């Protein structure tokens with residue numbers, strides 16, 4: 682792979698898309714930087730696909746704009762070399778073999794058959810490249826879609842639900858592939874509904890809720906803000922510890938005779954107070970909320986906000 686230029690990025694400014702009186706994407710601004718994997722998260726109908734379609738010019742914004750490398754993608758003279766896209770894994774002609782499907786796309790973009798063979802190898806399709814795409818499993822279809830996205834050795838890669846239908850090995854393969862593309866300086870945007878997978882794959886996460894931006898931060902920042910962060914303690918002095926901690930606020934939830942989950946009080950303070958009061962701790966563990974918990978907390982708030990401020994239906 683060639684080194685991508687450092688200024689390659691996707692930038693959305695006040696992006697809005699309405700279908701009739703339904704606003705699918707509202708006033709969305711974000712940047713997807715080179716050298717990172719950026720995850721696009723959001724519940725069904727949040728506007729992820731609509732945003733991705735606007736990035737690649739398949740849908741026109743109602744207002745606002747989105748640029749790739751400083752200009753609208755539709756104006757690109759060599760689209761496949763600039764942006765690799767997986768938007769609909771079922772887009773391949775079912776009667777064509779995987780190799781022929783890729784050759785058709787390649788030849789109409791001035792890409793050699795040698796490159797077709799390279800992406801077939803890269804995506805692990807070697808053994809099935811001569812089979813008809815219509816007979817493929819969802820997972821194999823995903824690989825063909827990803828192979829097509831990589832044909833032009835693009836600097837920007839946009840993948841909508843790339844691990845959908847893949848087995849655990851395939852999921853790991855996508856993770857490694859996108860990480861290596863980012864390490865190579867490429868700009869990678871991918872959507873997924875698999876939160877835990879995203880926390881292992883992405884550097885940054887953009888969360889959408891009902892078409893609006895809910896969060897745009899690193900995975901670590903989103904996890905740190907999650908409500909679910911707590912401290913687990915195991916001690917035979919639980920009652921006494923609870924009495925000492927109670928005036929400090931926070932919440933103490935007993936989960937077993939000698940175990941409790943504490944929120945709102947830092948781990949260090951719990952350790953110092955236990956020590957100062959001669960309470961022996963058998964366990965003191967920081968329990969971090971999973972990305973999934975963080976995600977649900979974020980999107981739940983957005984839905985609550987909208988329910989109390991707007992009357993429009995969710996779909």
Ligand SMILES: Nc1ncnc2c1ncn2[C@@H]1O[C@H](COP(=O)(O)OP(=O)(O)OP(=O)(O)O)[C@@H](O)[C@H]1O
Pocket residue numbers: 700703704705723724725726727728729730731732995996
């Ligand atoms: N062509 C269209 N006409 C009318 N409404 C549309 C159209 N495309 C999308 N929508 C609506 O816009 C909203 C956002 O849809 P979108 O597919 O972008 O969400 P998503 O986050 O990708 O969800 P999913 O994960 O279910 O694909 C939804 O309410 C959807 O019904």
